[in-house]
Amino acid sequence: MGSRQQHMLFNESKFEALRYGSNNNIKEHTNYNTTQGSIDVKSDLRDLGITISSDGKFNLHIHNITESARKLSGWILWTFSTRESECLLTLWKSLVLSKLE
Numbered sequence: 001m002g003s004r005q006q007h008m009l010f011n012e013s014k015f016e017a018l019r020y021g022s023n024n025n026i027k028e029h030t031n032y033n034t035t036q037g038s039i040d041v042k043s044d045l046r047d048l049g050i051t052i053s054s055d056g057k058f059n060l061h062i063h064n065i066t067e068s069a070r071k072l073s074g075w076i077l078w079t080f081s082t083r084e085s086e087c088l089l090t091l092w093k094s095l096v097l098s099k100l101e
Helices: 024-029 059-079 085-100
Strands: 016-018 040-042 044-047 050-053
Touching: 016 044, 050 059, 059 085
Parallel strands: 016 040
Antiparallel strands: 044 050
8 A cells, every 4th residue: 555545644844865876877876755845865864863974984973972972961060060079970960971972
C-alpha cells in the first residue's frame, strides 16, 4: 500500500539530501525531486540529534555538543554564587555531563 492509500502525506518542504561517498560524478550530477520540486542538498544534516557531514565526519556534532556544554558551564558559574565543590559537582553531573555523554 502506498502512503496516499493510508491517507499519510509527507511534508516534502522539509526534505533534505546529504550526498555521501567517493563517487563525485554521481554526487555532482544527480538531483532528487519531489512533487514540489528538487530536494535541497546540504553539506551537513542533523537527524535524531546527531549531526553528520557529507564527508562522514562528526566534527560539527562534537563542536556543537562541546560548545553547548561550555556555555552551560559558564551559565552555572554566572548564576550560582556558591563555589562549594559538592554543589558545583552536583550541577556539573546533572546538567553538563549529561550533554557530554
